[in-house]
Amino acid sequence: MKNDFPILSNGKIAYLDNSATTQKPRAVIDAVQKYYETQNANPLRGAYRWSVEATQKIEDARKKIAKFINAKSASEIIFTKNATESLNLVAYSFGRENLNLGDEILISIAEHHSNLVPWQILAKSTGAILKYIRLDSHGNFLEPDINSKTKIVAVTQISNVLGIKNDLSKIIERAHEFGAVVVVDGAQSVPHLKTDVQKLDCDFLAFSGHKMLAPMGIGVLYGRKKFLESMPPFLAGGEMIEYVEEQSTTFADLPHKFEAGTQNVGGAIGISTAIDYLETIGFEKIESIEQDLLDYAIPKLRDLKFIDLYGCDVENKIGIIAFNVKDVHPHDVATILDKNGVAIRAGDHCAQPLHRFLNLNSSCRASFYFYNTREDIDRLIDALKNVRKVMRLE
Ligand SMILES: Cc1ncc(COP(=O)(O)O)c(C=O)c1O
Numbered sequence: 001m002k003n004d005f006p007i008l009s010n011g012k013i014a015y016l017d018n019s020a021t022t023q024k025p026r027a028v029i030d031a032v033q034k035y036y037e038t039q040n041a042n043p044l045r046g047a048y049r050w051s052v053e054a055t056q057k058i059e060d061a062r063k064k065i066a067k068f069i070n071a072k073s074a075s076e077i078i079f080t081k082n083a084t085e086s087l088n089l090v091a092y093s094f095g096r097e098n099l100n101l102g103d104e105i106l107i108s109i110a111e112h113h114s115n116l117v118p119w120q121i122l123a124k125s126t127g128a129i130l131k132y133i134r135l136d137s138h139g140n141f142l143e144p145d146i147n148s149k150t151k152i153v154a155v156t157q158i159s160n161v162l163g164i165k166n167d168l169s170k171i172i173e174r175a176h177e178f179g180a181v182v183v184v185d186g187a188q189s190v191p192h193l194k195t196d197v198q199k200l201d202c203d204f205l206a207f208s209g210h211k212m213l214a215p216m217g218i219g220v221l222y223g224r225k226k227f228l229e230s231m232p233p234f235l236a237g238g239e240m241i242e243y244v245e246e247q248s249t250t251f252a253d254l255p256h257k258f259e260a261g262t263q264n265v266g267g268a269i270g271i272s273t274a275i276d277y278l279e280t281i282g283f284e285k286i287e288s289i290e291q292d293l294l295d296y297a298i299p300k301l302r303d304l305k306f307i308d309l310y311g312c313d314v315e316n317k318i319g320i321i322a323f324n325v326k327d328v329h330p331h332d333v334a335t336i337l338d339k340n341g342v343a344i345r346a347g348d349h350c351a352q353p354l355h356r357f358l359n360l361n362s363s364c365r366a367s368f369y370f371y372n373t374r375e376d377i378d379r380l381i382d383a384l385k386n387v388r389k390v391m392r393l394e
Pocket residue numbers: 019020082083084085112114115156158159160185187188208
């Protein structure tokens with residue numbers, strides 16, 4: 001499938017940083033380019049054909065996303081610029097309205113900063129208490145403390161460092177028993193697993209287009225209608241209004257109440273085309289390719305005695321592998337790998353509390369998508385064999 005991805009098709013780079021962002025297939029690039037070459041106009045504002053068509057493109061994309069994640073209604077799909085903005089929207093609009101002194105917000109220690117810092121800020125501004133679900137020695141969630149004070153549970157479906165798939169069903173059931181609202185960070189799960197928000201029974205789900213083949217700058221917030229309807233707007237400005245008087249405003253209905261300003265039509269076309277592409281392959285195949293890559297990579301990495309692996313002795317995992325090369329800083333590892341044509345991520349991956357919990361400063365991360373091949377992994381392994389030699393450690 002690499003031939004569908006112009007940036008990968010010359011085979012020069014083994015791209016293993018898919019958790020940061022995925023590459024874009026020709027179909028997505030062409031659809032976005034065609035829009036700018038033949039139709040571009042400001043949506044929702046114009047009465048002329050291009051503008052009407054731009055509006056239609058956004059609404060078609062919204063319907064496609066609703067179907068893709070099995071939302072009950074397209075009005076439960078809010079366009080944002082990324083998962084981070086989606087999570088902030090919930091923290092500000094839902095959190096500030098509904099939290100009081102002493103209420104509890106529960107997140108996990110495995111959260112990306114995007115699903116951690118907004119809750120910290122919310123806790124500070126409302127007097128709520130931020131609590132954490134810790135992990136067992138394999139990286140799985142320990143029993144969460146959900147009680148009558150818990151008002152918001154915000155958890156990732158898949159950790160962007162450990163790649164572990166968290167079974168959220170019990171957490172969601174228990175949270176709902178206590179009347180808490182559940183926010184799921186789907187940034188790493190929606191691109192890799194079939195998502196069904198009704199089955200999952202979450203109240204909010206956040207994800208980014210650029211991690212699932214679409215361009216950067218388009219993200220999604222799914223929200224249960226009854227919550228979205230009760231929430232005040234997050235950002236204010238054009239097209240999120242109904243009537244504006246000198247001293248007051250009434251707001252548009254869902255979903256536009258949460259979409260202030262000019263929307264990203266090119267991004268909406270991109271994510272819509274990306275969904276078509278993903279659905280043509282099918283999530284069964286995507287999951288099985290990633291599983292094959294994991295099954296191939298982990299034993300090979302284990303054979304390298306100078307590698308420490310994290311979160312790799314579990315079955316419930318997608319193609320994300322965090323590791324360190326003994327005595328070598330991850331930035332040096334990534335730089336040496338780059339010289340060998342292998343792109344990985346190095347650092348704390350926006351998950352500093354998780355790294356501290358694991359007693360690490362930083363780590364390397366190789367993350368796969370369905371277009372990766374066993375050959376990419378061979379290249380990673382060969383390049384890793386070089387690292388300690390380059391560093392003159394052997
Ligand atoms: C688990 C998780 N949540 C949230 C985000 C934030 O995504 P974005 O930067 O696209 O907003 C990321 C990005 O890596 C992530 O991995």
